[in-house]
Amino acid sequence: GAVVSQHPSRVICKSGTSVKIECRSLDFQATTMFWYRQFPKQSLMLMATSNEGSKATYEQGVEKDKFLINHASLTLSTLTVTSAHPEDSSFYICSAREAEDRGSHQYFGPGTRLTVT
Amino acid sequence: AQSVTQLGSHVSVSEGALVLLRCNYSSSVPPYLFWYVQYPNQGLQLLLKYTSAATLVKGINGFEAEFKKSETSFHLTKPSAHMSDAAEYFCAVGGGNKLTFGTGTQLKVEL
Numbered sequence: 001g002a003v004v005s006q007h008p009s010r011v012i013c014k015s016g017t018s019v020k021i022e023c024r025s026l027d028f029q030a031t032t033m034f035w036y037r038q039f040p041k042q043s044l045m046l047m048a049t050s051n052e053g054s055k056a057t058y059e060q061g062v063e064k065d066k067f068l069i070n071h072a073s074l075t076l077s078t079l080t081v082t083s084a085h086p087e088d089s090s091f092y093i094c095s096a097r098e099a100e101d102r103g104s105h106q107y108f109g110p111g112t113r114l115t116v117t
Numbered sequence: 118a119q120s121v122t123q124l125g126s127h128v129s130v131s132e133g134a135l136v137l138l139r140c141n142y143s144s145s146v147p148p149y150l151f152w153y154v155q156y157p158n159q160g161l162q163l164l165l166k167y168t169s170a171a172t173l174v175k176g177i178n179g180f181e182a183e184f185k186k187s188e189t190s191f192h193l194t195k196p197s198a199h200m201s202d203a204a205e206y207f208c209a210v211g212g213g214n215k216l217t218f219g220t221g222t223q224l225k226v227e228l
Contacts, residue, residue: 041223042221093160105149107163110160
């Protein structure tokens with residue numbers, strides 16, 4: 001089956017620094033990738049939709065200058081949390097959709113736990 | 118617009134008992150419906166999906182769900198719970214480019 005990886009799985013950073021999270025589709029091409037954030041014991045909230053070669057589409061209330069998304073290839077998307085603050089601490093999950101999938105199914109990565117101190 | 122309602126944020130069953138996790142959806146177009154499972158500190162794993170074929174969908178690990186249009190429901194069931202089924206379960210509705218998730222149901226399996 002299709003596999004999506006994320007790196008790192010866990011990161012701790014100091015307030016004010018930037019953190020980059022990578023999302024890769026390992027055995028398929030993903031024209032569309034998605035970034036979610038999940039707070040403890042809550043559901044996934046879509047942050048942005050990333051299409052290869054174009055600008056990401058951000059959900060309402062998500063600061064695009066703070067959460068920079070790059071989707072430079074069909075197998076890699078990155079999320080950079082700029083000037084991180086403790087309130088950015090969360091579980092970030094990416095997902096990817098196969099190019100020809102018509103069932104809107106997304107393959108999810110294992111998530112990245114970000115802790116900002 | 119699409120939405121998902123999962124009734125019961127916590128469900129507890131005995132090992133060997135029936136598992137029933139409820140999901141109701143709202144969608145202005147014929148929906149794609151999904152159930153995902155999430156173990157602690159992990160991403161989501163697809164259990165099953167409905168994409169307008171058979172209304173009774175069988176998934177992995179013995180789970181199945183039935184699409185009932187008249188009730189706008191897509192409840193998840195498993196005849197006999199196992200300890201390894203303890204996890205968070207999310208129902209989602211898909212349309213176009215996005216998935217909309219329910220708030221999740223934490224399943225606890227007791228001896």
